Amino acid sequence: MAKMFKGAENAFKVRLSIRTALGDKAYAWDTNEEYLFKAMVAFSMRKVANREKTEISHVLLCNVTQRVSFWFVVTDPSEKHTLPAVEVQEAIRMNRNRINNAFFLNDQTLEFLKIPSTLIPPTDPPVPIWIIIFGVIFCIVIVAIILLILSGIRQRRRKDKGPSEVDDTEDKCENTITIENGIPCDPLDTKGGHVNDAFMTEDERLTPL
Amino acid sequence: MALAPGPDLLGDGSGDERPKWDNKLQYLLSCVGFAVGLGNIWRFPYLCQTYGGGAFLIPYFIALAFEGIPLFHMELAIGQRLRKGSIGVWTTISPYLGGIGLGCFTVSSLIGIYYNTVLTWVLWYLLNSFQNPLPWSACPPDRNLTGFVEECQRSSSVSYFWYRQTLNVTADINDSGSIQWQLLVCLVASWAIVYLCIIRGIETTGKAIYFTALFPYLVLTIFLIRGLTLPGATEGLTYLFTPKMQILQNPRVWLDAATQIFFSLSLGFGGHIAFSSYNPPRNNCKKDAVTIALVNSMTSLYAAIIVFSVLGFKAANDHGRCLDRNILSLINAFDFPDQSISRDDYAAVLAHLNVTQPERVAGLGLESCHLEDFLDKSASGTGLAFIVFTEAILHMPGAPGWAVLFFGMLFTLGLSSMFGNMEAVITPLLDMGVMPRWVPKEVLTGVACLSCFLASIHFTLHSGNYWLEVFDRYAASLNLVIFAFLEVVGIVYIYGMNRFCDDVAWMTGRRPSLYWRVTWKVVSPLLLLTIFVAYIALLARAPPSYRAWNPQYDQFPTQQENVYPGWVQVTCMLLSFLPVLLVPAVALAQLLVRHRRKKKAALQDMHLKPQDSGAC
Numbered sequence: 001m002a003k004m005f006k007g008a009e010n011a012f013k014v015r016l017s018i019r020t021a022l023g024d025k026a027y028a029w030d031t032n033e034e035y036l037f038k039a040m041v042a043f044s045m046r047k048v049a050n051r052e053k054t055e056i057s058h059v060l061l062c063n064v065t066q067r068v069s070f071w072f073v074v075t076d077p078s079e080k081h082t083l084p085a086v087e088v089q090e091a092i093r094m095n096r097n098r099i100n101n102a103f104f105l106n107d108q109t110l111e112f113l114k115i116p117s118t119l120i121p122p123t124d125p126p127v128p129i130w131i132i133i134f135g136v137i138f139c140i141v142i143v144a145i146i147l148l149i150l151s152g153i154r155q156r157r158r159k160d161k162g163p164s165e166v167d168d169t170e171d172k173c174e175n176t177i178t179i180e181n182g183i184p185c186d187p188l189d190t191k192g193g194h195v196n197d198a199f200m201t202e203d204e205r206l207t208p209l
Numbered sequence: 210m211a212l213a214p215g216p217d218l219l220g221d222g223s224g225d226e227r228p229k230w231d232n233k234l235q236y237l238l239s240c241v242g243f244a245v246g247l248g249n250i251w252r253f254p255y256l257c258q259t260y261g262g263g264a265f266l267i268p269y270f271i272a273l274a275f276e277g278i279p280l281f282h283m284e285l286a287i288g289q290r291l292r293k294g295s296i297g298v299w300t301t302i303s304p305y306l307g308g309i310g311l312g313c314f315t316v317s318s319l320i321g322i323y324y325n326t327v328l329t330w331v332l333w334y335l336l337n338s339f340q341n342p343l344p345w346s347a348c349p350p351d352r353n354l355t356g357f358v359e360e361c362q363r364s365s366s367v368s369y370f371w372y373r374q375t376l377n378v379t380a381d382i383n384d385s386g387s388i389q390w391q392l393l394v395c396l397v398a399s400w401a402i403v404y405l406c407i408i409r410g411i412e413t414t415g416k417a418i419y420f421t422a423l424f425p426y427l428v429l430t431i432f433l434i435r436g437l438t439l440p441g442a443t444e445g446l447t448y449l450f451t452p453k454m455q456i457l458q459n460p461r462v463w464l465d466a467a468t469q470i471f472f473s474l475s476l477g478f479g480g481h482i483a484f485s486s487y488n489p490p491r492n493n494c495k496k497d498a499v500t501i502a503l504v505n506s507m508t509s510l511y512a513a514i515i516v517f518s519v520l521g522f523k524a525a526n527d528h529g530r531c532l533d534r535n536i537l538s539l540i541n542a543f544d545f546p547d548q549s550i551s552r553d554d555y556a557a558v559l560a561h562l563n564v565t566q567p568e569r570v571a572g573l574g575l576e577s578c579h580l581e582d583f584l585d586k587s588a589s590g591t592g593l594a595f596i597v598f599t600e601a602i603l604h605m606p607g608a609p610g611w612a613v614l615f616f617g618m619l620f621t622l623g624l625s626s627m628f629g630n631m632e633a634v635i636t637p638l639l640d641m642g643v644m645p646r647w648v649p650k651e652v653l654t655g656v657a658c659l660s661c662f663l664a665s666i667h668f669t670l671h672s673g674n675y676w677l678e679v680f681d682r683y684a685a686s687l688n689l690v691i692f693a694f695l696e697v698v699g700i701v702y703i704y705g706m707n708r709f710c711d712d713v714a715w716m717t718g719r720r721p722s723l724y725w726r727v728t729w730k731v732v733s734p735l736l737l738l739t740i741f742v743a744y745i746a747l748l749a750r751a752p753p754s755y756r757a758w759n760p761q762y763d764q765f766p767t768q769q770e771n772v773y774p775g776w777v778q779v780t781c782m783l784l785s786f787l788p789v790l791l792v793p794a795v796a797l798a799q800l801l802v803r804h805r806r807k808k809k810a811a812l813q814d815m816h817l818k819p820q821d822s823g824a825c
Contacts, residue, residue: 015541016547017547017548018547019546019547019548020547020548065544066544066545066546067540067541067544067545067546067547068546068547069541069544116355116356117355118354118355119350119354119355119356119357120350121350121354122349122350129336129337129339129340130333130336130337130339130340133336133339134336134394134395134398137336137398138397138398138401141398141401141402141405142401144405145401145404145405145408148405148408148409148413148651149408149651152408152409152649152651153649156649
C-alpha cells in the first residue's frame with residue numbers, strides 16, 4: 001500500500017482540526033472514524049458516472065499522523081490502478097457539504113489540500129440595506145426642509161399682513177359711529193383733535209373784537 | 210486717538226435686525242462644535258503617537274498658550290465688536306484690508322466643498338453599518354467561487370472595502386474614471402442635511418447644535434468605557450502615552466504642535482468672527498476664548514485616550530493572530546496534534562525546534578511577532594477611521610452597534626464643523642447684501658449649498674480621493690496661516706493695539722493684561738511667520754508627491770509613491786496662492802478707486818472755481 005501512493009499524483013492529503021472546531025466536545029480520531037471517512041469517500045465516488053461500483057475497500061488511507069492528517073487514494077475494482085485525481089476531486093467537491101457534516105467540521109477544519117472548496121456566494125438581499133436606510137433618512141430630511149420653508153413663507157406673510165391689518169382696524173374705529181336711540185354719539189376718546197363743545201370756554205364763544 | 214467706543218460709533222442700521230443667539234449656551238456650543246472636529250479624533254492621537262507620546266503634550270500646551278488662545282480671543286473680540294462677518298470686519302478696519310476678509314471667505318468656501326466629501330464617506334460607512342456581518346468583515350469570493358478576489362486577498366478586507374467598494378479608486382490622479390454613483394447619492398444626502406441645519410442661519414443651527422455638539426461626547430464616553438475594558442487596552446495606553454523626551458529635540462515636533470493647535474481651533478476661517486458677531490456687544494469674550502480653547506484641547510486628549518486603548522486592543526489582537534498563524538505553520542509542518550501549542554508555549558517550542566531542526570524551521574517562513582511592532586503602526590486621517598478603526602470594531606462583540614455609534618459620532622463632529630464653515634461663507638454674503646432685501650434667507654443658503662454641492666461632485670469621481678488630498682494639503686494649510694498672520698498684524702498695527710484694548714475693556718470690563726498684549730504684538734505673529742517659512746521650506750524640498758493605490762504595483766499593498774503631474778502641480782500652486790493674492794488685489798483696486806474719485810473731485814473743483822469768480 002505504501003509503495004503505491006504516498007506522493008503519487010492521484011493521492012490527496014487530508015488534514016483535520018477537530019479540537020479547533022469542537023473544543024471540549026472533540027472526539028478522538030480512531031480506526032472507526034477512518035472507516036467512516038472511507039465510507040464517505042466511497043459514497044462520493046459512487047455518485048460519479050461509471051463509478052457506481054466503488055466499495056469502501058477501494059479507498060486506501062495511509063500515514064495517519066497525530067495532527068490529524070493522512071493521505072488517501074481510490075482504486076478501481078481491479079485494485080491495480082488508482083482513479084484519476086480529476087474524478088476524485090470532482091466527486092469530493094460535489095459532496096463536500098455531506099462529508100463535512102458527517103464529521104461536524106467545515107471547509108476550514110477538514111481540509112483537502114489540492115481541492116479548493118467552493119465558496120458560498122454572498123447572499124445579497126434584493127435591495128441593499130444601505131439604500132433602505134438612506135431612503136428613510138433622505139425622506140425625513142426633505143420633508144423637514146419643506147416644512148421649514150413653508151413655515152418661513154407663512155411667517156413672512158403674517159409679518160407683511162400684520163402692520164397693514166393694524167392700520168385697517170384703526171381706520172374702522174374712526175369711521176364707526178356708535179348710534180344710540182337714533183342719536184349719533186361720539187365717544188370722547190376715539191376722536192383726536194376734535195373740539196368738544198361742552199368744554200368750550202366763554203371767551204371762545206364770543207367772537208373777538 | 211482713543212475714541213470712546215460705543216455702539217453708536219458703528220452707525221449700523223441693521224444692528225437691530227441682526228439675528229441673535231437664543232442663549233449663551235448655543236453660542237458656546239457652536240464655537241466648540243466648529244473647533245472640535247475630525248482632526249481631534251484622527252490627527253491629534255497620531256501626532257501624540259509619532260512624537261513620543263506624553264512628551265508631545267509639552268509643545269502642544271505651549272503652542273496653545275502662546276498662539277492658540279491669543280489668536281482665538283482676538284477673532285472672537287473683533288467679530289463681537291464690529292458685529293459683521295469676515296469681509297465686513299476687514300472693510301470696516303480699513304478698506305484696503307478688505308482682501309483679507311475676501312480671502313478668508315474664499316478659503317472657507319474651498320474647504321467647505323471638500324470637507325463635506327469626507328462627511329459623505331462617513332455617511333456611506335454609517336449606512337453600511339446597519340447589517341450583520343459588516344460588509345468589510347470578509348472578502349468577496351471571486352468569479353469561479355474558488356477563492357477570494359485577488360486584490361482583497363493581498364491587502365485586507367477593510368482596505369478592499371475602502372479603496373475598491375467605496376472609492377473605486379484609480380491608480381493615478383490623471384485617470385479620472387467615472388462618477389461613483391453611491392458616493393454621489395450620499396453627497397446629495399449630506400448636503401441636504403447641511404442645508405436643513407443652516408437653512409435660516411443661526412436660528413436653525415442653534416437648535417441643531419445641541420445634538421451635533423453633545424452627541425460626540427456621549428459616544429466618546431461610551432467608547433471610553435468599552436475601550437478600557439478591552440483586552441490589550443491598558444498595554445496600548447501605557448506604551449503610547451509613555452513620554453519619550455528625547456524627541457523634543459526634533460524641531461519638527463514643535464512645528465507640528467504649533468500647526469496642530471492652529472488648525473484644531475479652526476482659526477483664520479472667519480467662522481468664529483461670524484459666530485461672535487451675533488453676540489450681544491457686552492459679552493466676556495476673553496472668558497469664552499479661554500473656555501472654548503481648553504475644551505477643544507481636553508477633547509483632543511480624551512479622544513487620544515480612547516483611540517490609544519482601541520489601538521492597543523487591535524495590536525494585541527493582531528499580535529495574537531500572528532502567533533496563531535506561526536503556531537499553525539509549526540503544527541502542520543511537524544504534525545503535532547491540533548491545538549497542542551498554546552500562545553504562551555510558542556516561544557519555548559520554537560526555541561526547542563530551532564535547536565533540533567533549524568533548517569526545517571527556517572524553511573517555514575515564520576513571521577516575527579512582536580507586540581511593539583503592532584503598537585508602533587500608526588495611522589491618521591481617513592486611514593485611521595476607515596481602515597484601522599473599522600478593523601478593530603470587527604473584533605468587538607456587537608460590532609454593528611459599535612460601527613453605528615462610531616460613524617454617527619464622526620458624522621456629527623464633521624457636521625458641527627460644517628456649520629461654522631458655512632456660516633463663514635454665508636454671514637459675509639448677508640452683510641454685503643449680495644442678494645436684494647426681499648430675497649429670503651432660505652434662498653441664499655440654498656444657493657450657497659447648491660453651488661458648493663455642484664463643485665464637490667468632482668470628488669465623487671474615481672480619482673476623487675487624490676484630489677481631496679490636494680485640496681487638504683494646499684488649499685487649507687498655507688492660506689490659513691497667512692491669513693491668521695495678516696489678521697494679527699492688521700488688528701495690532703493698523704486697527705491699533707490701544708484701540709483694540711479699549712474695545713476689549715468696554716466689552717469685557719477689564720483691560721487686556723500684559724500677557725495678551727505681548728502675545729498679540731510679538732509672540733503670535735512670530736510663531737505664525739515661523740510656521741509659514743517652515744512650510745515653504747518643507748514644500749520646496751521635494752517635488753510634491755502622493756500615494757496611490759495601485760493593484761498592479763509589485764509591492765502592493767504598499768501604496769505607490771507618484772509625483773504629481775505638471776498640471777496638478779500648477780493647480781496646487783493656484784490653490785495655495787490665489788486666495789492670498791486677493792489681499793494685494795483688493796488693496797490695489799481700492800487705491801485705484803480712491804485715486805479716480807480724488808481726480809474727479811479735483812476736476813469738479815476746477816470747473817466750479819471759474820463760475821464762483823464770475824458769480825458776483
